[in-house]
Amino acid sequence: MPIGNAEPSVRPVPAGRTDGAAAGSARRRRGARARPGRGGSRAERFAPYVLVAPAILIIVVLRLYPLLLGVNFSFTGDGERNGQAVGLDNYLELIEDPLFRTALSNVGLLVLLLPVAVAIPGLLATFIYLKVPGHRFYRSVYFFPAVLSPVIVGAIFNLLLAFDGPVNAVFEAVGISPVDWLGNPDVAMFVVVGVHVWATFGMALVVFLAGFATLDAALLDAARVDGASLPQVIRHVIIPGLSRTIAFVAVTTMVGMLTSMFGLLYVMTSGGPEGSTYLPEYYIWIQQGQMNRPALASAASTVLFVIMLVVGLLQVKLLRRAGGED
């Protein structure tokens, strides 16, 4: 990551700045601090801060400060106990709440399904990189659902997966009994995750293809000349060569599953049937907006934040190690 800036600065050119304002501020400056070549008017010296200030201000006030506020808020009460310190009560209530437990076990399910969600775009990118006939066409078709809103995707799949909808009609035609895709608690979560993967694998595919562009083509050619099969090439050339990309896709896919499935849940299942498709983000929304329990929602938010930190750190660590061994 390009953090910091070690290169020399653009220096204001004193010769070009002989106007009154510049001279005035130069006079005001304390002589000891004034280094040669570092001159320029006060306005010029403050310019970088002026340029960065609006962005920093917005990010700090509307992103970082609310994070602290929320954590703080999670230790206070709701309703009658509004504003009072209640210690860990909200967290204890979360543990007791079957809906939040379902949300957490669904997070566990997402972690288990993560390898699949990474492998699918990874394999497809491999095929496209190896120039399967029609690879350009596939590339643009696969990417296309990634630009659709989860709301649109959810609405479309509501039509397709309705009990009397077309998918079940096809099933009936081939003699399979219809499935209650969104009404069966054992099935619904898998369906929603499947739809999410359908809608987002194109994003990961593009990231993989960008990674492939950095892969040493000579290695691949050498492997092929040696008669390596496709699985061998994937295992010994592509996976080690792309470990950074794989780590990046794994983390972004996990973060995506934790933070961008709300639209699908909202449109497709509303957390049901029997609360089986709850995820933390949906729980937070329900508690905040529908149940009027903002402090409890804040506690759930804090838990979600911790989950995301842990998942991110773990994955980066694991994949870095895996990459290092090869």
Add this chain to the structure above:
Amino acid sequence: MSRVRLSRWLLAIPMSLLALATIYPLLFTVNVAMKTRRDYILDRFSVTDTLRWDNISAAWNSVGMDRYFLNSLIVVTSSVVLLLLLGSMAGFALSQLRFRGSSALFLGCLAGLFVPFQVIMVPLARIMADTALIDTYPGLVLVFVAQFLPFTVFLMTSYYKTIPREVIDAARIDGNSVYGVYRRIMLPLGTPALLSVGILNALFCWNDVLMSLVMMPSADHRTLMVGVTSLRGQYSDDIPTFASGVLIAAIPVLVVYLFLQRQIADGVAAGSTKG
């Protein structure tokens, strides 16, 4: 070698099936939107023989999709303009100017990347309510800008890093102030990145539902995506009108995708390789 070639052709089979699975749901929806209710109930799959626009205009007029569309357009346009302006200003300063605290400020921007909206939803809604910004256009615009600014600053900073320092030095010698360099040099040179980041941000804002739902709750402030979610209840027995509403919300995105696919993919790729 021929074995490899054969296996490539074999791969084309699952890949084209997947392509079909990717494209068919949308074609199905378009087809349904063109049908009458009766046709849909009688036969879900048959390709409609006439192109009927009745459902589309019904969805547009009766449910208020026109109003939602306008809301989305206002909010998304303002958000993207602000994002590009603030993002390029900060990106220019963080990449090309040296000043005390610049790396700390850059890290501060990046930290925003790791705070998803869900995590700060409650306090943010409270802040917006306290400042009377909830349920207003500026309120949602601010929330969008705060959401996507870290990513925008990050991409603009990495893009501006690739511009040689001599370009800026030369402009300074010509007597430009820092702001002059930003306006006359960095903005025009940044066009490709601004285009990519702008399209991505426009898509993100246009497609958002959670932020819009929390920040713009009242019925005539609904954005288009929130409007689509309200269609479900109203038109559960009139699938073609429902499908039409969905289509209205999807069409702008589809058009953008058809013409600007390259830039979208480049933006996504840039976000990953520069990370």
